[in-house]
Amino acid sequence: MDSLNDKLGKVAIIADQMTAFGGAEREMFSILKLLPDADIFTITIDRSKFPQLKDFNVEVKTSFVQNFSKILPKGFSRHLKILNPFAYESFNLEEYDYIISISAGPGKGVITGVNQPHIAMVMTPPRSLWDKELNARASKLQFVYKAISNIINNYLRIWDYTTSKRIDYWTANSEYISKKIEKIYQKKATVIHPGVEEKYFSKKISSTPGQYFLVLSRLYDHKRIDWAIRACKEANKELLIIGEGPDKKYLQKIAKGCSNIRFFGFVSDDEVLEYYNKAQALIFCGLEDFGLVPVEAMASGTPVLAYRDGGLLETVKKGITGEFFKDENELIKLLKNFDRSIYNGDVIRKHAYCFSEEKFLKNLEIFLLKVYEQEKAKKEL
Numbered sequence: 001m002d003s004l005n006d007k008l009g010k011v012a013i014i015a016d017q018m019t020a021f022g023g024a025e026r027e028m029f030s031i032l033k034l035l036p037d038a039d040i041f042t043i044t045i046d047r048s049k050f051p052q053l054k055d056f057n058v059e060v061k062t063s064f065v066q067n068f069s070k071i072l073p074k075g076f077s078r079h080l081k082i083l084n085p086f087a088y089e090s091f092n093l094e095e096y097d098y099i100i101s102i103s104a105g106p107g108k109g110v111i112t113g114v115n116q117p118h119i120a121m122v123m124t125p126p127r128s129l130w131d132k133e134l135n136a137r138a139s140k141l142q143f144v145y146k147a148i149s150n151i152i153n154n155y156l157r158i159w160d161y162t163t164s165k166r167i168d169y170w171t172a173n174s175e176y177i178s179k180k181i182e183k184i185y186q187k188k189a190t191v192i193h194p195g196v197e198e199k200y201f202s203k204k205i206s207s208t209p210g211q212y213f214l215v216l217s218r219l220y221d222h223k224r225i226d227w228a229i230r231a232c233k234e235a236n237k238e239l240l241i242i243g244e245g246p247d248k249k250y251l252q253k254i255a256k257g258c259s260n261i262r263f264f265g266f267v268s269d270d271e272v273l274e275y276y277n278k279a280q281a282l283i284f285c286g287l288e289d290f291g292l293v294p295v296e297a298m299a300s301g302t303p304v305l306a307y308r309d310g311g312l313l314e315t316v317k318k319g320i321t322g323e324f325f326k327d328e329n330e331l332i333k334l335l336k337n338f339d340r341s342i343y344n345g346d347v348i349r350k351h352a353y354c355f356s357e358e359k360f361l362k363n364l365e366i367f368l369l370k371v372y373e374q375e376k377a378k379k380e381l
Helices: 004-008 023-034 051-055 065-071 076-089 136-140 143-166 175-185 225-235 248-255 269-278 292-299 310-314 328-336 345-355 357-380
Strands: 011-015 039-041 098-103 118-122 169-172 212-216 238-242 261-265 281-284 304-307 322-325
Touching: 004 357, 011 023, 023 098, 023 357, 065 076, 076 143, 143 175, 169 175, 169 357, 175 310, 212 225, 212 269, 212 292, 225 238, 225 248, 225 261, 225 281, 225 328, 238 269, 248 261, 269 292, 281 292, 292 304, 292 345, 304 310, 304 328, 322 328, 345 357
Parallel strands: 011 039, 011 098, 098 118, 118 169, 212 238, 212 281, 238 261, 281 304, 304 322
Antiparallel strands: none
């Protein structure tokens, strides 16, 4: 019996720029376990951020933007988003039988042939184009910069919508994103929840957690980590913040003079497991499409205090695996009244198994086989 690899033939995986390791990248490496012979296309990559590549026999192909990133100052390449359409459309994918884009940005805009099924695994429609309200501080940009940014975004929004018609099959990482896809692109998407790796379920659940609350996130404004800082200051709770990003100095300024709030930058996976295991709870303030970090925390048996909207409504169970809040005041109240002893770590972990990597890969394989059968039937007509 032919394997999935044999049936699909040669597969190209299209990724957004690979300059940091996040949810989309975790999902891509999970998929490589199912499709180990696939090649990866991305407009630019910082290989130092992806040591996992050595574990896969995979070729990573980049665009002309990679050359710019070598000569421009660190972090400046993100300002070249006007080039994204040209970069992705420049990829020659003729030799591939199936195209799978894993994207929260422009990656799904590649050009494919008539007989090349394109499966778009959408993490979210591009936030900078469709979710203006999430970038509140962008409204404070200087007038000229803001005007230029609006012109570029209008062009990219039109390109993003137009190129969505090139896609043959859609998946979404949550019901929340499925609804956004239907609203923005008028397309139906199959929901396949991402999964967390087995290692997050392997550590013995702590019977004596520490006194700290935990934030693990990239430090961007739409993650609303300032909520967690101000809430922990008000509630007099210890807070550990793990992660890096452009908002770090701003957040450190808010936390200044508060010895119970500490920043740790990036830490190893083993250290992350330990921090999850010993935390009172994970605090997650952002409007998330799905949210792998809260599921990782729950896999460790740790409850989650989550923003009451988006994909987290599909993963966190109120009163069982955590609690919800809608604003800073509600978060402060939760922190002041928080009692870790009412949560059962084994029950929390059992719920997290609904979102394991094993289940994700099983559901994805079923979906891809269904696509294969549909494409096979078309050819036989």
